Each structure stands twice: as structure tokens, then as C-alpha cells.
Amino acid sequence: MSVPVLRVEGLSVEFPASGGRGLFKPKTTFKALSEISLSLVAGEALGLIGESGSGKTTLGKAIVGLVPTSQGRIEVAGTELDVQKDADRSALACQVQMVFQDPFSSLHPRKTVGNTLSEPFRIQKTVESSAQPGKVAALLQRVGLDPAHAARYPQHFSGGQRQRIAIARAIANQPSVLVADEPVSALDVSVQAQILNLLDELKAQENMAMLFISHDLSVVRHLCQRIAVMYLGRIVEIGPAKAMAASPVHPYTAALMSAVPRVKARNKAMSKPIVLKGDVPSHAAIPSGCPFHTRCWLYAKKGQPERCRSEVPDLVGVGADRQSACFFPQEADPSAAGA
Template structure:
């Protein structure tokens, strides 16, 4: 997904492109919780919006349940839209302040002409109860709720059409830590009970590990590593993943003293003019000449377990978190 950059004081002309997502290749299995992590501006949210087809990709292919929906028209997407829903990052701007909670949650059913047994009013009250809110709050407005409650309303709206896939774009980043745990546990319960597949986008590594079965790490528009959560957290192979995990705080001060801490130097390059070869090479302590001339492919390494892919010419091969299971608790 490349966004045009326009310049000129009178006639706006294209002077470049922002390579927000560039060559991302991933698959999502039915009923799976898939995590997508990386620092701000790496293309996570854009990837999520592409999956939900809220954006039309510049190049490439998006396939859902065997159907190519890359450039599908609004009419062609109509039967697929109910199956793919999204939970947005900001619970304050994603809810229309002029509509009641009942109207917000019932909206998707009205758009898709769905009349559930017992009526939409009853269905909305059931959804409110499912996400831990009072069904009697049907006629209240968003400003009457806290941030955590608003995010629960967003979850209820996403569940209204009984989707098979939900893209959760940093659903807890705007919430207090105590509320984050409640929302994450709610999503985990829904994923387990309803068999919904999740793409969970976040930059909090501990939250992603708690929720996701497989995790992909993004850097500057590209995926640099994909693995099962245990493999990724116990034995990361890409230097960027290793640096990210080294920054996760530990509750035990003694373990902090013995743990390696990697501090990356420099800033993230501009997506308008990314580095040649490996995009992480300008901040990587293992970079060599080949890293500037050849882009490393995302492949399975000989020393990794099945499904553990990394894009690096000189991969890491050491453990970073000895008590990784404690992080999930």
C-alpha cells in the first residue's frame, strides 16, 4: 500500500510515495488469533485496514476463503462484509456521539437488512450483556461511558453480524492498564467461545503474547519475522525482534540485572525513501555489505521449527527471556 505524496503551491503533483506496506505476505487460519507487532509507523494499522478491505491495495492480492477480493467492487464485497469486522483503536472517535448505544450496535444489522429472532432490540441487549455492559443502557449516548466501556461497545458492534474474522487495531492502547486486562480477557473469551479469528494489532509485546497464538513482527512496512508465540519469545532470530523483546520490563529486579538490554541507535528511516537491501540495516549491529545490496527473503531457517520464518542474512540464535511463560501470566 503506497500513499502518494503531493507537492507544489498551486498545482499539486505527485512527488513521491509513502511505502506504508511493502511486500507483506501472511496467512490467517480459521479461528486463529494472529498478533501483529512493531513500533509506531511500521504499517500495522494499514495492514489491518487492507485485510478488512477498507483500503484498496496498490499492488498484490488479498484472498479471503478462496476468493480474490483485492479489487472487488462494493456489490461484490457485500456478502463478505458481515464476515470481516474491525475494532478501532480510539474508543472516543470511533463511536458517533449523536447516536445511542442501541443505534450504534444495531447499525450494521440495519445496513445488511438482518432481522435476528426476537428483533434487533433484543439482539443488541444480548450483545451488551455479552461484553459485560448493562442491557438497560440501550438508550444512553457514548459520552455517558468511560473509555473501557466505549471499547466494549465497539466490540459489541463488531459482534453484531456474527463475523468469522475481527481485525482489532490496538484495541487497548488508549485504555488504562487495569482496563486493558479486562478488554483483552473479554476478547480472548469471545475468540475461544465463538471461534472467531482475530488479527490483534498492538505494540505491547506482553499483551500480544497473552492473546495471540502466532505473531508477526513488522518493521518499516515489511514483516521481518513470523513464529508461534513460544518460539518467537523464547528464541527470536531477527535482530529487530531480539531488540524489541529485550526492552520488555521484568517484574523481578534480579532478572533485570542479568538480562541483555539492546538499545537501538538512530531513528527509523523515512518510508518515502527506505534503505536499500534490508530496511533494518541502518540500526542493526550485525549489518554487513550484503545487507545493503540484497534484501533478505522471509524464509524458514535451518535451525528453526516449522513455521518460524525470519528475514535476515545473519539471524540470531540465542534465548532472550528465560522465564517467558511468566510473562504470559
């Protein structure tokens, strides 16, 4: 295996909790991310899935340095970078770039597209100012837009075109890691495929590593080689995309996979969606033991074992390149268990 271009180890993020009653009560914090570890090699796409509040966006932001971390380290191409230091912050911006969800708010409305796209060159001083227009034209062409449109403003473009511009901005300085946070969820289905294909192409051509954050399992399964499933700030399962879609090892993954409304008649085992009870608990009151046990169908099926309530399961290896944080890793696959 090659050297990872991005390595995250034991990363935690804490936010101050609101609602501390009384002026003199101690300030409390809640953990948005608890000890996340993952790595990405060049040319690989890792899909990050989970429900809202699972911490997937926070993880993406922490990696690009938009959220201060409280613990853990981030290594890019073997060097540890501390986003609190200006020099490291700049190096990180060169190596790791982000594409945001909403292309309507992520582009400056009063800057021309050309101006927006040449900004990375100006800031990082990677391209002489005389050469910038040519580079911008090349960038626009790369993402499938007309180079002549550099003089236009974002308002002149459709959602799909704007997302192309945002992608062009992110890849301007040839980063080694691209963090894409729900890049297609604001777009119409017929336009989504265009952007997904573009990302896939760019990743292959540039040999970029991509962290693809999405709530759409089918999209992640299509685009990514590996998937990490998050629940309440933890990774509960990580492994190869195909294997995870076919036979999930964590009961939460199994529930997610079965809840995807499918167009075509599905296989027998998946025919009945596992409907989880209740909502995702709040971060302020994360359940003891396994954070998922309050909604877990396997916990109920196994007669509510004490262990799930008292002990936090670690991510442990189950089979080739797969890890799961469940005490009963072999029983979560509904197709195998005959549920």
C-alpha cells in the first residue's frame, strides 16, 4: 500500500454547549467528533455518510482547517500540519481544498468568475499575473465551461455550472486532497450526474484523493472505493464500498442501506426496510455505552445485552480492510441473519 496523502489520527472537535443555566455555572462543551482516525491514498475516494448531526461536515471542515480541533493530528503527505500556525495554514490550503454544498452561496457574487478563479494563484503565488488569464481559461475548459465566460458573474450561471466553477477554484493549485461536502445535493437529478462524472474524471486525471461527504448512499457507493459511516461523531463502520453495500457489518449501516428507496425490485433480504425507532439523540445527551444502542434493532433482538449500555465499542477489524464498532459484528447483516 502506498503512503497515505491524508492521515487523520484521533481527531476530536468540541463545541461550547449552549443552554448552561445561570451566569456562574461552568461552561460545558459537547463532542462533535470523538477520536476520528482515517487515511486516504492518492487517487482514492472515501465516502463519508451519516445523518444530519453525525459530524460528517464537521470532519470535512476540521480537515481543511475551518474548525479548530481539540485533539488529534492531521498529516498531509507525511507532514503534520497545525492549522493554528499561519505557515501551516497556507501549506494546508495548497494541499487540501474543499467544494461546498451550495454553489449559490459559495461563490462571491460581485467577483467575476475569472477573478474568483485566479484568486488561488494570487494568494499562493503559484502563477505569474501575466499567465493567470491563460490558466483561468484552461481551468474553465477542464470543468467543461466556455473559457470566454471568465468575465461573467456567478448570477449568470445555473446551479450545475456554478458547482463546476467551485470545483475549478478548488483544483486550481492541484491539491492532493479534495474535500467535497454534499457537492450535488443542491442540484437537480439530471444535473447531478454531470457533476459526479466530472469529479470522477478529475480524481482519476489528477490522481487526487477525495473525501466525499454525502447523505446519498447510492451516490457514495457509485463514486467511492471506500465508505465510512458516521453516527453521533464517531465512525461506526469503514470498509470497501461494494462489500459494505452488499453485506453491512454494523446494524446502523444495515439500517441505512435498507432505508434507501430503490427504483428496481431489490433482492429478497433487502426487501423489507429496517425502520429505526425514534430520532438521532442530541449531542448534549449521547447515550452511554454504544451511542447507537437506543435505536439499535440488533440490541433489541439480542435481548438488550448489558454490554451495549455500559461499554463503548471500539472500531475493530472484521475481515479484509474493514472495521466495525459493534460487539456483534457477524450478526448485523440482515441477509445473513435471515431477518
